[in-house]
Amino acid sequence: MGTGVNRRWESGTLAHSVSDPFGQGPLPWLRSPDQYVADGGVPWYVSVDAPGQQPLTAPPPAPPVGTPANSDDxxxxxxxxxxxxxxxxxxxxxxxxxxxxxxxxxxxxxxxxxxxxxxxxxxxxxxxxxxxxxxxxxxxxxxxxxxxxxxxxxxxxxxxxxxxxxxxxxxxxxxxxxxxxxxxxxxxxSARPPELLLVLPDVTWQAYNLFPEDGRTGASLYHAWDDLGGLVGESEAAVTVSFDRPHAGAGLPLHVGHAYDFVRWAERYGYDLAYTTATDLHAGLVDPTRYRAMVFPGHDEYWSEPMRRAVEQARDAGTSLVFLSANTLYWRVELSAGPSGEPHRLLNCRKRQRVQPGGPAAGLHGSASALWRDAGEPEQLLLGVQYAGSVPVAAPMIARNTGHWLWAGTGLHEGDEVPGLVAGEADHYNPRVPLPRHAERILLAHSPYRDSAGRRRHQQTSLYRALSGAYVFAAGTFAWSPALDRPGHTDARIQRATANLLDHLCKEA
The missing domain is CATH 2.60.40.1930 (Macroglobulin (MG2) domain)
Known part of the structure; x- marks a missing residue:
């Protein structure tokens, strides 16, 4: 394979990273003689002096000679x-x-x-x-x-x-x-259920997985390769991807850091967490109604019908929902058995492609695409807001209704800015789409930004209370979880607001 093809191969993960302003790069482990970092960068998972840490001023020590390099594909x-x-x-x-x-x-x-x-x-x-x-x-x-x-x-x-x-x-x-x-x-x-159930988005992680990024055979639901080793887009990408393969590049999923940011912060402050995966929700292996709240800490874009029904039933039974990212519940997917018969090992989603009817990737008959919106169930019916678009340049989040208990102790006043908190992708309230049934509802941020075409858009952060008494919070931005414990991105006001939210849910339940 020639040098030009190698360069195209290296662009694979970068092609996804345009939607993630917190790109990870090579991944180090622990500050020890065995650590390794890229280009003198800061380990993405390390909490240097949270809460309220400031951007680092001194570069970390250079990695020792002979440090392992990340395997390629x-x-x-x-x-x-x-x-x-x-x-x-x-x-x-x-x-x-x-x-x-x-x-x-x-x-x-x-x-x-x-x-x-x-x-x-x-x-x-x-x-x-x-x-x-x-x-x-x-x-x-x-x-x-x-x-x-x-x-x-x-x-x-x-x-x-x-x-x-x-x-x-x-x-x-x-x-x-x-x-x-x-x-x-x-x-x-048989364990006593903790207060909070953390759902790791393994289904979405696989949707982005381009393994092997070799310029020939790898494919995700976003990209594949042409005969010359060039990267092609969704119209020619896979409609079915397998869980039975490594993750591309360094071996950790794209966006995994968003979930790990929340884990580090929550465990620092002693929150009582149970752990599960989106696949467990799909398979019916977890009962969400046992918990006071479910937390979706990272980018969680791909949902099957059993996943959605389990979460809706939990909300209607009084379990609160916390969505700390954006572009959640966007694509409707099916999970099917792998070639060896193990259940839920193939992820099927045709996006906007045409596929043979009757297969697991075909989706609902008559739907123009695999979007939940096209299936007649826009995400706003669960989240209270829905996907608005990408945010090419990070913008400040503008706090609203700052007398609400979520903002208590943050020091934010009406119209105050939280720099850089609208980033990656954003959600908003669409007045043309029905809202979920609710007893009360409030928007806690209303933030202007420009999309990739230069058009003025707005990001919104939502909180509503279902008729069951459960709360549903949607951050509406990729940058919320990184603000909890990502070096250079941490914000004490978002940390306090998140603590207010979780504390309130645990007490109210």
Whole structure:
């Protein structure tokens, strides 16, 4: 593959990053002799002096010589993924890993959390494992799957481990290359339910996954490659993608940092969290009505009908909903079994493409696209606001109704600005779309910005109370979660407002 093709290959993840002003880049782990950073950058997950931290003034120390580089998707020096299953303390999680050329590798397992500002804690390390070069990914149409890879290592999850967001860091024994595998440890089935249920958006993560970013075979619901190694758009992208494959690039999903920002902040202040995934919601493996509130901490764009119905039923039973991003509940998807028969391993969404009727990607008969809006159920019916568009240049959020309890103690007054908080993508109230049934409703921000065509738009932050007594909060911007614990983006006023919200929901429930 020539140099020009390599450059196009490297543009794959960057093509998605235009919608995320908090692009991650290569991902380091812990401030220790083993850390690695890119171009002297700051580790994206590290809380330096939150709350209310200011942008860092001194560069971090340079990484030590010989620090592992991230594996790429062309050579695939080391790549892996976690196999299907619901992982709980006392259970196990299996990893399937390819190493090219074959050599030994190790696995270090971290749990995301505050941990004194480190951002994660190492939980265990594997012995050296004999790595093999797994078979090439299977490709059918635009769908790429590695379900046929051999199991490489089984992690027995100790019964004392806390539920949470975990990352397995794969490193070749020669310390030259590294990759990452995210997985979630759920609560024990018999455990007392915590107050808050955190939903990690694994369905949306897969929609963006372009693995392998090799200029030839990789595809997401957004992009694929033409015969010359050029990146093509949605009209030629996949309509079905598999969970049975690594994530592209460094091995962590695009937008994963948005969820981890909330995790670090919430655990710093002792919030009682349970952990689940969007796939669990779809499969009916979690009862949301057991919790006082459900928190959707990151970009959560792709929803199946069972996911939506579970959340609606929870709201109507009195469970509050907290959406800390924007462009939520936008595309309607189906989950189907993988080639080996394991359920919910294929994500199907035709976007605006034409596909054969009757297949899982076909969507509802007669719908112009796979948008929930075209299915007759716009997202505003659940969220109270809905997607307005992208925000090419970050704009200030303009606080409104600052006498409301959510803004108490923030110091914000009517019309005050929170710089840079409208970023990435934004939601607004559409007066032509029905609102959910509610007992009370308020808009807490009304912020002008310019879209990519230069047109004036408005972002809005919404809070309504359903007839059941449940609250539904929608931040309406990508930048809310990063404002909780992202170096250079943290804002003490948003931290306090979020604490006000969660405290109120837990007390009111």
């Amino acid at each position: 062309v050579v695939q020096q080391i790549k892996g993924f976690a196999s299907a299953g619901v992982h709980r303390p006392g259970g196990a999680v299996d990893f399937r890993v390819t190493v090219n050329p074959p050599r030994e590798f190790g696995v270090d397992v971290y749990r995301i959390g505050h941990y004194g500002g480190d951002g994660a804690r190492q939980m265990t390390s594997s012995p050296l494992i004999g790595g093999i070069s797994q078979p090439a990914p299977l490709v059918v149409g635009r769908t790429v799957s590695c379900h046929h890879w051999w199991q490489s290592w089984r992690l027995q999850i100790p019964s004392h481990w806390r539920p949470g967001a975990y990352v397995a860091v794969l490193t070749t024994a020669d310390n030259r290359h590294r990759s990452h595998v995210p997985f979630t440890v759920r609560d024990a089935a």
